[in-house]
Amino acid sequence: MACGYALGISGTALSEAQNYIHINDFWVGLIGAGSLLGLMGSTIIGRIADRIGRRKMLMIDMYVFSLFSLLQLLTINQLALFLICFFIGLMIAIDYTVGNSLLVEWLPLNESGKKQSQLIIYWTIGFIFSYIAGITIHGFGSRNW
Template sequence: LSSTWLGLLGAGSLIGLFGSLLVGRLADRYGRRKFFMADMLALTLLSVLQLFTTNLAALLVIRIALGMAIAVEYTVGTALLMEWVPAKRYFRYQTYLLAYWAIGYFAAYLVGTFTTGFGDRTWQVILASSAIVSTLAGLQRLVVRQPESPRWLASKGRIIEAINLVHRYVGEDYTVHPAPQVEVKNGAWRMLFSKKYRRRTLVGGLFYACQTLPFFGISIFLPILMENMNVTNPLVTQLLYYALMIAGVLVGIVLSNHLPRRYFLIGTFLASAAFLLVLSIWHQAPLALTLILFSLFSLTISAALVIGLRLPKRTL
């Protein structure tokens, strides 16, 4: 593969994540449950399709479609969690979810590294192996039927149905309030960049972009990065990177409970930038120092993800 195709195929799923812009709108209109139930089936079918093509353009289309399916999981799955869990338990459950994602990245790396024995089709088997996980998750969702979001039901005027679900699955001590009846005017995307909203848009958008793009980008292309860093034992280094990613989530949980959010956010950005700056400028740094700086970067950037979970209290 040329570097162009390697980059496109590696980033294909990230490109597909922009489907969140459409998925969120559809989920608000038609509900969360339908998308949540169908998502794993789509992921399974798309994963299996990778076994049957060696055409790079077709593979790129499949990878982008996989990213769109992942966008459904990110958008709808997170919305369901946020809208079902009572406020006092939300942060704990959301950090569990973040930790499971980090474990998933680690597991994916292990599969990609140690899967062998399929000859020229080994790379296809590696890519298609995600079908195993999505099939198991899909079966679980068929057996344990996920009820609709009570908040979404309330927003559609189905308040009795929403309250009954909350009483059944959360407890009689909880309820969900009717959605406030306010006049909503249709808006356009350009409103986000109007004088009134552009500062909030830039702060919110750049905050998440600057967190997630390095996180995903480095994780996806980690083997190539290790090769260019002249690391003598890339396997151990990559295992350390993913292990510290999981540890970083735990560190982030502890720090976010003791530091103001503003200091935590700015501090993690500055620290990770400093580590990368030294690595990018000092090409001939001792190997031990390179590994220490890269490990600290992994720990910091995964810890920073926790701050996005600290949302205002809700009323469930």
């Protein structure tokens, strides 16, 4: 759910942020695409996870993902915001790649497909919640985004 929420909230938050950090259309597009560009890291994550260890990598990923998500609150620098979004996308790529393979390894064959389908459902719920949160949160002024 956290990954779906993180990808979804960036769209609503970025439109709100434009009112306070005065970014032009180029940076809006780049920051908005940052997490999607980070997702391209999934092409190499599998090999890295095989060397480091999937379980260890997934645990580290969740902490780093949380840290980068919180760092978004502390910056108004456009380049820093783009890099943070990029690294959030990379952390999501790790979650998708490593988390899914761990799930397949641990579960019995007759439960594996069902649980993988549930991952997609939970991702979608997180994405939906991000838009609900983006629409309903008000009253924080310049920190609303």
